[in-house]
Amino acid sequence: MALLDSLRLLQIVVLLLAISFVYLVYISIYRLFFHPLANYPGPLLAKLTTWYSAYHNYVNDVHIDILRCHAVYGDFVRYGPDRLVINSANGFHDIYGHAKNIAKSKAYWALLGREEKWSVLTAWDKKVHGRKRRVIAQGFTEAAVRGYEPVIKENITILCKRLLASDGRDAAPEASSAWSLPLDMSKFANYLSFDIMTDVIFSVKRHLIENPDYRWITSCIESMMNRIGVVSMVPWTRWWGLGLHWAIKPDGVRAYLRFHDEAEYFAKARMKQQLPEGRKDVYQNLLNAKDAQTGEGLPLPELLAETGLLIVAGSDTTSSALAGIFFYLSHNPSVYAKLAHEVRTTFPSVSSITHGPELRSCVYLHAVVDECLRMCPPVSAAPWRVVLEGGQRIDGHDIPEGTEVGTGLYSLMHNPAYFAEPFKFNPDRWIETEPNPAANIEIQRRAFVPFLSGARMCAAKNLAMAELLITTAQVLHTMDFKVADGPEGKVGQGTVGMGVGRERPEEFQLYSHFVTVAKHGPILQFRRRDAD
Numbered sequence: 001m002a003l004l005d006s007l008r009l010l011q012i013v014v015l016l017l018a019i020s021f022v023y024l025v026y027i028s029i030y031r032l033f034f035h036p037l038a039n040y041p042g043p044l045l046a047k048l049t050t051w052y053s054a055y056h057n058y059v060n061d062v063h064i065d066i067l068r069c070h071a072v073y074g075d076f077v078r079y080g081p082d083r084l085v086i087n088s089a090n091g092f093h094d095i096y097g098h099a100k101n102i103a104k105s106k107a108y109w110a111l112l113g114r115e116e117k118w119s120v121l122t123a124w125d126k127k128v129h130g131r132k133r134r135v136i137a138q139g140f141t142e143a144a145v146r147g148y149e150p151v152i153k154e155n156i157t158i159l160c161k162r163l164l165a166s167d168g169r170d171a172a173p174e175a176s177s178a179w180s181l182p183l184d185m186s187k188f189a190n191y192l193s194f195d196i197m198t199d200v201i202f203s204v205k206r207h208l209i210e211n212p213d214y215r216w217i218t219s220c221i222e223s224m225m226n227r228i229g230v231v232s233m234v235p236w237t238r239w240w241g242l243g244l245h246w247a248i249k250p251d252g253v254r255a256y257l258r259f260h261d262e263a264e265y266f267a268k269a270r271m272k273q274q275l276p277e278g279r280k281d282v283y284q285n286l287l288n289a290k291d292a293q294t295g296e297g298l299p300l301p302e303l304l305a306e307t308g309l310l311i312v313a314g315s316d317t318t319s320s321a322l323a324g325i326f327f328y329l330s331h332n333p334s335v336y337a338k339l340a341h342e343v344r345t346t347f348p349s350v351s352s353i354t355h356g357p358e359l360r361s362c363v364y365l366h367a368v369v370d371e372c373l374r375m376c377p378p379v380s381a382a383p384w385r386v387v388l389e390g391g392q393r394i395d396g397h398d399i400p401e402g403t404e405v406g407t408g409l410y411s412l413m414h415n416p417a418y419f420a421e422p423f424k425f426n427p428d429r430w431i432e433t434e435p436n437p438a439a440n441i442e443i444q445r446r447a448f449v450p451f452l453s454g455a456r457m458c459a460a461k462n463l464a465m466a467e468l469l470i471t472t473a474q475v476l477h478t479m480d481f482k483v484a485d486g487p488e489g490k491v492g493q494g495t496v497g498m499g500v501g502r503e504r505p506e507e508f509q510l511y512s513h514f515v516t517v518a519k520h521g522p523i524l525q526f527r528r529r530d531a532d
């Protein structure tokens with residue numbers, strides 16, 4: 001009897017294996033030869049399975065792989081069975097521009113929190129998005145950002161003191177002329193962005209710059225986002241209620257749960273808090289928002305969805321751009337000298353560095369920041385969209401409904417069709433001169449899209465730019481910096497043997513999944529400016 005049962009079990013297993021095999025053969029033949037995207041070139045594995053791009057998110061090199069694929073296959077690359085990446089400025093604007101027959105793809109489902117509510121970033125329904133965006137945008141207008149300036153500058157001052165520390169921990173005495181101990185600027189850029197974010201958005205101080213106790217949150221976010229990057233490429237693992245996605249990257253799942261407890265703490269603490277007279281933050285707009293139908297405040301699950309988004313979007317992005325600024329300035333002495341001269345002659349003191357005509361007049365500062373955003377975009381892979389019923393024409397191609405489409409931002413901003421010598425750090429490319437006429441800059445601007453464009457572009461561009469411009473100016477006004485001596489000075493740059501696309505010593509290395517992170521370097525030393 002037992003033998004009969006085992007035989008029957010064996011037959012069932014063999015039958016199931018045979019069915020799976022036939023299905024795999026069928027689906028592979030269909031995807032390779034009969035699929036509507038069958039004629040688009042791309043890596044064989046990408047044509048067959050979504051796990052191809054999931055893998056590149058897992059190893060954090062999806063931005064490099066997209067660039068490599070365009071070099072091999074051209075501007076239109078099949079990057080998944082139903083996915084196309086498109087590397088042209090026209091293609092970009094056809095995908096992300098206003099009034100296109102295109103919506104956010106299911107990749108964003110990976111970002112849904114425990115409460116499974118849409119945030120302004122994940123909402124695919126255009127009306128829901130519009131409602132959320134109108135609320136959140138109030139916290140990021142130019143006037144609102146000007147109001148946050150004292151808080152931003154206070155945090156930068158704390159950073160400057162910490163950077164000058166000569167014993168690796170405490171601030172150096174005022175008149176010290178010694179170079180500080182070497183510090184990893186990927187980490188300190190991350191702490192600064194996080195401290196500014198909690199202060200400006202939630203009116204909460206976390207003091208990551210000074211106090212190591214809470215720094216775990218940065219690695220927690222990184223682990224969570226790495227997992228989200230993988231899950232976003234295989235969104236079907238969330239379907240059928242089986243929860244297959246929970247099996248992907250268990251450390252990322254633990255980080256996700258811990259992060260959500262923390263986000264809930266932030267939201268609840270802020271809800272209880274009364275701001276002092278005259279103080280404003282981003283979150284108050286969410287707390288004051290009323291539901292269009294019920295006239296009531298936003299329910300807690302919706303607030304939590306926005307809270308989680310703002311913590312990640314507000315810290316992880318600016319920090320990689322800042323680390324990039326420190327890398328490129330410390331590795332390009334002539335740019336450093338020219339920028340230091342501009343900042344130090346424009347502003348008589350650190351306190352005079354504010355948003356206004358002087359900051360706007362710093363043409364070279366703007367060029368340096370733009371060039372860093374081009375070289376190391378904080379969102380460097382492709383923000384995925386899906387073509388809706390009826391299809392969409394993209395850069396001359398009729399793309400059928402249901403196709404996921406995107407442009408790799410790192411790839412577009414390194415496309416030699418728009419940027420001469422794309423891997424060269426050259427802020428002058430943004431400044432009009434006889435050999436670099438306005439028409440040339442116009443061509444570059446169409447392909448310069450670190451904040452995206454259209455209805456879903458970054459809601460907080462004003463805040464992010466203020467952080468980048470003021471931090472760069474304030475640090476350069478206060479101190480000098482240089483790369484650390486010896487092998488530490490090479491941390492952050494590319495090296496032969498580091499992996500495909502990571503060989504250029506002059507390029508700052510990025511690690512990308514859903515957002516981009518700067519993991520290591522540059523390692524720098526600082527000293528007060530008045531020291532000789």
Ligand code: HEM
Nearest residue numbers: 120121313314317318378379383450451452458459460464
């Ligand atoms: C240099 C820094 C930053 C860059 C380059 C950047 C870039 C981007 C990009 C490319 C998107 C579109 C993402 C997508 O569709 O998948 C985006 C969306 C968004 N960003 Fe930023 N971001 C930066 C800083 C910030 C900061 C500091 C915040 C504020 C907390 C923020 C808040 C948001 C929000 C709320 C959205 C969603 C907008 C929507 O879908 O309507 N970002 N950002």
